[in-house]
Amino acid sequence: MLRVHFTQEDLARVRVVPTHGPLVEAMFGFRALRTGELGAVPELWRRRVTRGHPRWTAPLGEVMGPESAFDIFTLVGRTPTAAEGLESIIAMSRRRLSSEIEAAVRWRERRGLDGTRWPSAWVNLLAADVAPGRILAPLIDACHAAVVAPYWDRIQRHLAVESTARMQAIATGGIESLFRSLHPTLRWHASTLELLSRPGPPADVHLRGRGIELVPVVFLDAVEGPFWSLDDPSAPAVLFYPALSSLTGGAKIFTPYAESQASGADGGDGPLAQLLGRTRAAALTAIAGGCTTSALARRVGISAAGASQHASVLRRSGLITTVRDGSSVVHDLTPLGRSLLAGSDLGAIPTTPTPQPAT
Structure with missing residues (x-):
């Protein structure tokens, strides 16, 4: 106690506070996948996320597994969009990552967990890299894209109602x-x-x-x-607490997407793909929750120039907005884009190859 x-x-x-953002939600979703403790989230969601055995699950499991006590919250804090959170991850220093690993080791020691099992060789290799955030960010981005992004609008609405209550x-x-x-x-x-x-x-x-x-x-x-902020x-x-009290509530958020026929990047022919074309439909799906042009290119598996072109068409069509943030631009869905995506009942999310630490 x-x-x-x-x-x-x-x-x-x-x-x-209604939410600390989509990356923090994705972190807890990933832990639910690892532990199998889905609570009120439908089993269909897990099957959909894990089909095809995405490559990001193994390395993220070493960093953020249920026994590591390593979490995204202490790295990014409250960030309203995935793009902002990913920028914080990319900017993370080797010293900051080492501090998080040391805190996780102490947490494991207090619970009597085997000190020879963690940190693993891959985690130590990551900690030795001069820019560990650039290795972690694509993995976290791919996780967010599969676990949270297709459902983020409905999640946000539920969290807003929950916090108001x-x-x-x-x-x-x-x-x-x-x-x-x-x-x-x-x-x-x-x-x-x-x-x-x-x-x-x-x-x-x-x-x-x-x-x-x-x-x-x-x-x-x-x-x-x-949780406590190391920076401030x-x-x-x-204190995070469960937002779903029944399977009915979980079904309202996840089932319409999970039961749909995927389209876009995995080659399906769903209604949104028929309307926009497969690649552009995948781009619209990938932008849910907010992303930069480079992140969009990674998620859909196209060039940066192609991602910029598709984003321009979606913006001119009134489906996304684009704002500049320093040297980057951040795309997000408009109300029309969210309605179109929700009405299509799709959520094809491409996976990202696992990057390796630089030697």
């Missing part, structure tokens, strides 16, 4: 009502939040005025956290 202690200042800084719980019943409504394994006692499902002997943490953010995640079936010790702690 873990006891999280609140001061009056902490209580004033309790916030419900929790904020109403605060307004009607106060903090105690909020915490009691999040999950059966949480218990509020005086000024202390008890996480009953936390493994290990009883432990205590003190927020010391930093407050806490409560973030719903559709791929969780248990509470995760609290004064930032709020973050």
